[in-house]
Amino acid sequence: MSRLYGDPIEVWTRDGEPAQFVWRDRLYSVRAVVDRWVVAREWWKTSETDPGERRFWRVQAGPGRVVGTYELRFDTASAGxxxxxxWD
Structure with missing residues:
Protein backbone atom coordinates (compact mmCIF):
# COMPACT_ATOMS: atom_id res chain seq x y z
CA MET A 1 0.00 0.00 0.00
CA SER A 2 1.34 3.43 -0.89
CA ARG A 3 0.62 6.88 0.46
CA LEU A 4 0.78 10.13 -1.50
CA TYR A 5 2.56 13.11 0.07
CA GLY A 6 4.03 15.79 -2.22
CA ASP A 7 6.23 17.06 0.62
CA PRO A 8 9.24 19.30 -0.14
CA ILE A 9 12.51 17.60 0.88
CA GLU A 10 16.20 18.43 0.95
CA VAL A 11 18.31 16.01 -1.09
CA TRP A 12 22.03 15.33 -1.38
CA THR A 13 23.15 13.66 -4.58
CA ARG A 14 26.11 11.52 -5.59
CA ASP A 15 26.90 11.06 -9.30
CA GLY A 16 23.56 12.66 -10.19
CA GLU A 17 21.50 10.25 -8.06
CA PRO A 18 19.86 10.88 -4.67
CA ALA A 19 22.12 9.63 -1.87
CA GLN A 20 20.39 11.09 1.20
CA PHE A 21 17.30 13.16 1.92
CA VAL A 22 15.65 14.85 4.87
CA TRP A 23 11.93 14.26 5.26
CA ARG A 24 9.99 15.37 8.31
CA ASP A 25 13.20 16.20 10.20
CA ARG A 26 14.71 12.73 9.68
CA LEU A 27 17.74 11.88 7.55
CA TYR A 28 17.17 8.97 5.14
CA SER A 29 20.05 7.15 3.47
CA VAL A 30 19.35 5.78 0.01
CA ARG A 31 20.32 2.12 -0.09
CA ALA A 32 19.30 1.38 -3.70
CA VAL A 33 17.78 3.06 -6.74
CA VAL A 34 14.96 0.80 -7.91
CA ASP A 35 13.90 2.83 -10.96
CA ARG A 36 14.39 6.22 -12.60
CA TRP A 37 12.60 8.09 -15.39
CA VAL A 38 12.22 11.57 -16.90
CA VAL A 39 9.01 13.31 -17.96
CA ALA A 40 9.33 16.28 -20.30
CA ARG A 41 7.00 19.24 -20.05
CA GLU A 42 5.07 20.52 -23.03
CA TRP A 43 7.46 22.21 -25.46
CA TRP A 44 5.83 25.62 -24.99
CA LYS A 45 6.67 25.56 -21.27
CA THR A 46 10.41 25.08 -21.86
CA SER A 47 13.28 27.48 -22.51
CA GLU A 48 16.97 27.34 -23.39
CA THR A 49 17.92 27.56 -19.71
CA ASP A 50 15.21 25.17 -18.48
CA PRO A 51 14.52 22.02 -20.49
CA GLY A 52 11.31 21.60 -18.53
CA GLU A 53 12.00 18.17 -17.11
CA ARG A 54 10.74 16.37 -14.08
CA ARG A 55 13.13 13.65 -12.99
CA PHE A 56 11.82 10.80 -10.87
CA TRP A 57 13.55 8.17 -8.73
CA ARG A 58 12.06 5.23 -6.88
CA VAL A 59 14.49 4.39 -4.08
CA GLN A 60 14.85 2.11 -1.11
CA ALA A 61 15.88 4.21 1.85
CA GLY A 62 15.56 4.53 5.58
CA PRO A 63 16.57 6.54 8.61
CA GLY A 64 18.09 3.46 10.23
CA ARG A 65 17.77 -0.27 9.77
CA VAL A 66 14.16 -0.11 8.62
CA VAL A 67 14.03 0.44 4.85
CA GLY A 68 11.04 1.58 2.82
CA THR A 69 10.39 2.49 -0.80
CA TYR A 70 10.03 6.16 -1.74
CA GLU A 71 9.36 8.08 -4.93
CA LEU A 72 11.32 11.33 -5.27
CA ARG A 73 10.94 14.05 -7.91
CA PHE A 74 13.29 16.83 -9.02
CA ASP A 75 11.72 19.66 -11.02
CA THR A 76 14.21 21.52 -13.25
CA ALA A 77 12.00 24.63 -13.41
CA SER A 78 11.96 25.20 -9.65
CA ALA A 79 15.15 23.25 -8.84
CA GLY A 80 13.14 21.71 -6.02
CA TRP A 87 5.25 2.40 0.40
CA ASP A 88 4.86 0.42 3.63
Missing part, protein backbone atom coordinates in the same frame (compact mmCIF):
# COMPACT_ATOMS: atom_id res chain seq x y z
CA UNK A 81 12.71 18.18 -4.71
CA UNK A 82 9.51 16.50 -3.52
CA UNK A 83 8.80 13.22 -1.82
CA UNK A 84 5.75 12.09 -3.75
CA UNK A 85 4.96 8.64 -2.43
CA UNK A 86 5.97 6.13 0.22
Missing amino acids: WLLLRA
